[in-house]
Amino acid sequence: MTGRSPLPRRVEVLAGLSVAIDLGLGQPAEHMLRSAVIACRLSDRLGLDRTQRDTTYYATLLMWIGCHADSQEYARWFGDDIAVRSDAYLVDWSGIPYFRFLLGNVARGEPIGYRVKTMATLFRDARGQIATLVHSHCMSAAALARHIGLGPDVERAIAFTYERYDGGGLPNGVSADDIPIEMRVAQLADMVEVHHRTYGVDGAVAMARSRRGGHFDPAVVDAFVTDPEGVLSVVGDDPWSSAMSLAPDSEISLDEPGLDALVMAIGDFGDLKCPFALGHSRRVAEIVDSAAGQLGMSPVEIDGVRRAGYLHDVGRIGVSSQIWSKPGDLTGAEWERVRMHPYLTDRVLMRIPGFDDVAAIARSHHEHLDGTGYPLGIGGAALGRGQRLVAAAVAFRSAGEPRPYRAELSDEEAVARIKRRVDRGALDGECVEAVLTAAGHKRVRIRRDDALTPRETEILGLVARGMSNREIAARLVLSEKTVRNHVERTYTKIGATNRVGASLYALRHGLAGPDAEGLSG
Template sequence: MSSSPAPSSAFRTTDVWALAPSPGDGAFRLAELLGTLSHALDLTEGQPPGHCQRACWIGTKIAMQMGIEGEALSNIYFTVLLKDLGCSSNAARICELYLADDITFKRDFKTIDGSLAAALRFVFDKTGLESGFAERVRAILNILRNGGQIAREMIETRCHRGADIAAKMRFSEPVQEGIRWLDEHWDGSGKPEGRKTGEIPLAARIALAAQVADIFHAEGGRHAARAEVAARRGTWFDPAVVDAFLAAERQPGFWEAIEADDLDSRLFALPPAQSSTVVTDDYVDDIAAAFADVIDAKSPFTAGHSRRVTLFTDMIAEEMGLEPTHRRWLRRAALLHDIGKLAVSNQILDKPGKPVEAEWASIRSHPAHSADILRKVAIFRDLADIAGAHHERLDGKGYPLGLTGDELAPEVRMLSVADVFDALTADRPYRKAMKVEDAFAILDKDTGTAFDADCVAALKRAVARLVPSDEPDAPMLQWA
């Protein structure tokens, strides 16, 4: 390395290398791991922190009131907790169609009363507010003419994507199906298939009611939640689910838990959480990879970004002699380094022009969001500072903290080189992907000021080996 990092609370150092804790240290239950990671899903939906946890508490209490227990109760617990796994996948489409900030749009849409009149008012009030008059009129007319099909496609994309990610996390078919049919309504008025009554899995019926209850509680308190759920009895909601909710919410401690600062500990004390799997190293890797898919689904320009950055980071780490356990730890940081981007609107992420100052401030905030989320997750806490520093530079001109060379751990240097290399060699809203040789030329130009020379050299060696020696014309070979 060009210079050794100063020790920090995130890792221990001997000579040059930071010795990452073994991924196997300690035992963590699945509910705790996913419950804390669910804060990332709240970001992309624009919900107050803890929404997924609060909805999970409500949904589990409804199920317990209905006499559900054992595996069936566990399926409902995880369906509600992970109901928003696919929500990042429709963010870009919302911005494109409604000419609006996807995060604010999704947050506000959930608070309308569900009537056609309210939906129409919402479209007129929210569509294209920052666009020219003609562009706004075209967008509104398109929505009015094709609104049903648009809504069906977006809900199908979101819910099917969420179910697919749940499968990657090894969840059972009942959990997958609960997420897949979240937006179907008891009376058949939902999307995407217009399923009704018993055609909708019970987990989905409970999850939808729990979601609405928490959203209206956050907006207007206990009475608002109670009134909204009751008003949709027999239309959106299964009457039996509504009756169970109205009985459960009268029980001592129901609302107090939701409004308490220690909801997470109460949620993790419920029977489904206590009986959930103790995660192995391989399972943690699968969950990190699945959340990388959630992150990368946010924008068409970031599809596969987290996985490619992980590959390039691991290639550098291997070249520089990191042990397998250390490399595994670093791969997790790479997979999750951009989790904070879920808090940034696609109006900014996908903008073809240069961001204005407020937009740039939002972009610069995402590494701090990444670190904040990962610090909440016990098993990822020791890699939070690594993920959160991936846009820092040796010369102190990076963000969000402006750290300088001696403050940047070796793992940060590896990750930042890998991140920039992938960004340069992938399509972006403002330019096409660069050739490998052009990307390395840019890295070379900033080596020693922004990037660590040893990390850049390691990436060049690793990339060169990807091309067989009998292909001398391959441009990347010149950096072997």
């Protein structure tokens, strides 16, 4: 990195985020971008005003942002969360097809005994159980929209993602015009894109007509089927350029602090895929920022490694939570999927203009000097200092975090492990020493005025890391009822409604991760 590249525009970074969302939906890259272009054309046909059209654009682009934050919960019911989301596009979630779909996908990929047990639990109150999950999704989506700086109109619209025009949706059974028009357009655009790509124009039209008045607003369907080729042709052969040209704030650039704030928020979004790693990307970025200064790296290089630290794990979204949450050994196929996540990070970041250097560092965070890393197995001179530094920070930080298959290591154990990797030639010794020095600095303690008690603060941290009330009770030797009461009081004090809201609060106030420090007063 020899000089500063022009900073990307805000919409370009958010478009990159939409590609990450595509991965978690089991859809090809640029699905949400194509959907946003289709939604803009439908908005024009419906005569929506500029504000409505602008809201429709971002509501469509990021309507599924809440799914990946709740992947752990989703995987508890459906196993492979990505596969079931992909298949869900081909089913109208209503009536018999809906229940047939649920039956075929409960605990997908799990042993038969576990599947039967999960089916029995789910079907005692299928709608109630799914409504709880959907409500959590909607709250998560709204919280994340706020976290990355989208406006209140977009935040409001995406809370209706699962509602249906006929009132048969979730979580509140809202119907007709009570669903914001922006979401009614986004729903059709999202489905039309998949069916057009899968079955052609006739297939997309047939799907839209079959769900007219049920899932979809009849007026929106009519705007599409009157001239479907005209709606679909607007996407063109370059969905990225088409979507950028239609963006409501296409000329809004980012300054350096604004870019850092946005990439930090996207890193938080990626970490929510695996609650046990909440705060991981923030801490990696903090460590490499300090360590890079110790190594005498230039300001441009420091900016690059810090942003790579924030974004290195966004590719996790493209791997099922069924795998990330597995407490035992991975199969060969599962391990191959894990080894793909740095490549998926690269797919997301390479789409953002000016992020070539950031992508090159981020995709190498599991590469080793001796060539034993992944995904490419490169080493030696092929790894620059920024790549070596981020790899060292990720290795150290990961050791101090819990995983489903092990508890977090103590500081002494983490230091010993990373030094053994230096001894065998996997990590750069100079970068490791800089990381250990940076990691040893006391973090800035954030003053809070939420009036949380020490016990509530402790429980908040465990909730944010994805632990259930039962697991927290066992860990703290409390009754489940006591834990539930603590959680309810904590949520009230911090204004959260679910785990994701609590997690975002914990991140903002330095309460995420095993070494979190917060100062109340």
